[in-house]
Amino acid sequence: MEEIVLGVDIGGTFTKMSLVNGEGDILRQTVFSTHSGQGAEGYTDRLINSGKELLSTLSGSLIGIGVGAPGCDPETGYISFAVNLPFSNPFPIRNFFEENLCAHTVLVKDSTAAALGEKMRGGAQDMEHFALLTLGTGLGSAFFMNGRIVEGAHSLASEMGHTTHIPDGRACSCGQRGCLETYVSARGLQREFMGLCASEIIPSTLRELPESKRTAKVITQAAKSGDLLAIKALENCGDHLGIAISRIIHAWNPEGIFLSGGLTQAGDLLMDPVKRRLKSSLLPAFQNKTKIDFSHLGTTDTGTLGAAAQLFLVQNNGNHK
Numbered sequence: 001m002e003e004i005v006l007g008v009d010i011g012g013t014f015t016k017m018s019l020v021n022g023e024g025d026i027l028r029q030t031v032f033s034t035h036s037g038q039g040a041e042g043y044t045d046r047l048i049n050s051g052k053e054l055l056s057t058l059s060g061s062l063i064g065i066g067v068g069a070p071g072c073d074p075e076t077g078y079i080s081f082a083v084n085l086p087f088s089n090p091f092p093i094r095n096f097f098e099e100n101l102c103a104h105t106v107l108v109k110d111s112t113a114a115a116l117g118e119k120m121r122g123g124a125q126d127m128e129h130f131a132l133l134t135l136g137t138g139l140g141s142a143f144f145m146n147g148r149i150v151e152g153a154h155s156l157a158s159e160m161g162h163t164t165h166i167p168d169g170r171a172c173s174c175g176q177r178g179c180l181e182t183y184v185s186a187r188g189l190q191r192e193f194m195g196l197c198a199s200e201i202i203p204s205t206l207r208e209l210p211e212s213k214r215t216a217k218v219i220t221q222a223a224k225s226g227d228l229l230a231i232k233a234l235e236n237c238g239d240h241l242g243i244a245i246s247r248i249i250h251a252w253n254p255e256g257i258f259l260s261g262g263l264t265q266a267g268d269l270l271m272d273p274v275k276r277r278l279k280s281s282l283l284p285a286f287q288n289k290t291k292i293d294f295s296h297l298g299t300t301d302t303g304t305l306g307a308a309a310q311l312f313l314v315q316n317n318g319n320h321k
């Protein structure tokens with residue numbers, strides 16, 4: 001019988017569940033809104049029912065459940081810092097799945113799941129040393145080095161988003177100032193654009209829009225249509241990203257760095273300033289050694305694939321939790 005894992009991707013907007021085989025094929029998938037409007041209870045009911053529904057179609061043998069979530073602690077099995085999720089904090093998500101769906105469950109950070117998905121089916125399949133940055137509402141990161149995810153002494157490694165990028169800079173949701181994610185993320189792009197609106201006299205079609213309408217998506221679309229202020233905001237954002245990436249390259253010497261998340265919709269408008277910054281910031285020995293690329297996987301697949309991959313890894317190596 002084919003071995004199957006249920007991969008679960010708990011996101012701030014959507015929750016995705018997939019049945020995944022050992023080859024990384026998604027056999028069946030279901031997607032629903034994380035905020036159905038019925039609070040924590042409605043959401044947990046939905047998780048169980050959708051999980052059971054998927055499992056009722058199972059033709060192989062279920063070996064476990066892999067769950068990827070933001071703000072979670074893979075060691076304790078809790079989602080402990082879930083600002084965008086309808087859970088009470090903290091929520092014992094690992095036990096919840098084990099008890100309700102009766103299967104061995106592992107929990108991974110959402111960024112780790114994205115990196116494992118990239119390794120399993122994306123652009124990192126032949127790489128043993130790579131990093132992945134998720135550029136969404138915030139900035140997530142994962143490091144896959146020497147053939148495995150870097151977890152650190154307390155499973156807390158790779159919190160790049162909250163490293164100080166500019167001392168005493170922009171206020172961050174974590175309570176600190178100047179964190180990288182306040183400059184490089186969808187929200188970071190919005191803040192960059194607002195700052196430029198105030199400090200520059202460059203014309204922009206978006207100046208008339210109320211602040212709430214100037215989302216990263218709108219700014220990116222405007223930049224693609226040639227809006228000079230929006231282009232400048234993306235350029236600055238890409239430059240900050242380039243600085244962060246040059247630090248990663250100097251520290252880790254990876255084969256590749258993959259970028260995923262909504263901000264990557266900007267394409268070359270984001271990538272070009274990154275490459276310019278790398279040209280000026282990297283030591284000669286590091287120039288042109290690391291491939292900088294967008295994720296090869298669509299956003300629908302990455303999370304559930306990666307969460308499932310973690311379960312397969314545990315099963316095969318026994319060296320992951």
Ligand SMILES: [Zn+2]
Pocket residue numbers: 161162172173174175176179
């Ligand atoms: Zn922060």
